Amino acid sequence: MGFEVETLKFEGPLDLMLHLIHEQQLDIFDLDMEILTDQYIAYLHSMEELHLEIESEYLVELATLIEYKSKKLLPRKSDEPEDDYEDPKDRLVRRLLEYQKYKEVSKTLYDSYLERQDQLSKPLSIDEIAKHQSEIETQKIEGDPYDLLKAMNKVLRRLQLSRPLDIKFTQKEISPEDRILQIKARLKDLPETFSFETLIEDCDSLREYVVTFIAILDMAKDHYLVFTIDENENIWFSRGNNHE
């Protein structure tokens, strides 16, 4: 029979198998491994024909399916002891059922997630942040880029909320190199410790935030600035060793 190529996106080999089981109307509790294996291979072939990259995970599960098939083909010696390992078919069915559970429940979770998106809140009051500032200990942390990414996300979200009605008609183009010069010029007027928000006070577009972010990453790399992230995910800077 011909295999219709579908451009469905699967979350992995188990997701693909569940789809095939459903499509072929197989009984998951009495799984016909042969049909499943053939369909699975046919699907991977069709992906190959479309020059789609087959992720290694799909091949790992393919190996399991083929191993099962080859074992069935080989005659088994009657005096061969049954091995203690779980039957590969039982194991696969157990995994499919388990995976199916989480796939189902994640849909319910997504509904709650969407509902939550409709409930909006406002940022922490600015005065409180200012008071908090004095309590920050300037403790250096080894720059984990993921921490910085997290903090950057928070900054962007705050800025988005604080200037919802800004309308812009012009676009200033500035390179990170120029931005570094600008920041260096501003440094002499800044207190010992200052926040990322301070650095982007003069920016009013996402592009400028990003350029500033790249600039400070560069400056941190050159030990011109040191950054710290407090428990509220605010980014703080102070001058580094390389700052004369």
Added chain:
Amino acid sequence: MNNAWITGREMTQAEKNAWFHNESLVKRVEVVKKELVAQPGNIEAVTEGLLFLVGEDGVRAEQLALAIEKSMEDTMIILENIQRKYSSELYGIELVGYGSVYKFVTKKDIHPYAQRLFGETKPNNLSAAVLETLAIIAYKQPITRVEIEELRGVSADVMLRKLQARNLIREAGRSEAVGRPILYEVTEEFMDAFKLYTLKELPDLPEYNKKDENENLFE
């Protein structure tokens, strides 16, 4: 009722005498007076003000209890009162305590109007892969990367880093298994994102039984 205390009219002399001779009442007034001195203002109003200040960061009941100098029990009652008050349709905001962090949020009916005011906001979508991984961690935590991979059949390395960066999961010590792999659990931010006060509120996992045939398996 014509009770002076309730209607606010001036008490007659007879009533005043009766009032001052009611000892237990006098004692209660003394206690109330003391409380007023120690705690100016209505404590519920104070709490409400604090909740307003903390905004989206929210505050834990423990922190609030320290700030308003009340026991945890009293604080919980105050929070419940405020929650009940704002559940009325007279108000456009409500008090939520997802992940035991209390904060004011707008009610969902406000959202379409907010979009008119601020312009259409792009909903922050979560991919199926993110949702499945989060679901597995939430139900089976603490859990190792290998266990998640076994369940989903795909590598989870990059995904776990992303989820950590988004603060939806965190490391929770190490497993006793060989190699002492890192264990993961969901965070308060996860509970906030999915409207959960505690993990006990997670919906029950579906059960698939052979007897049911597999009719509703794929509904």
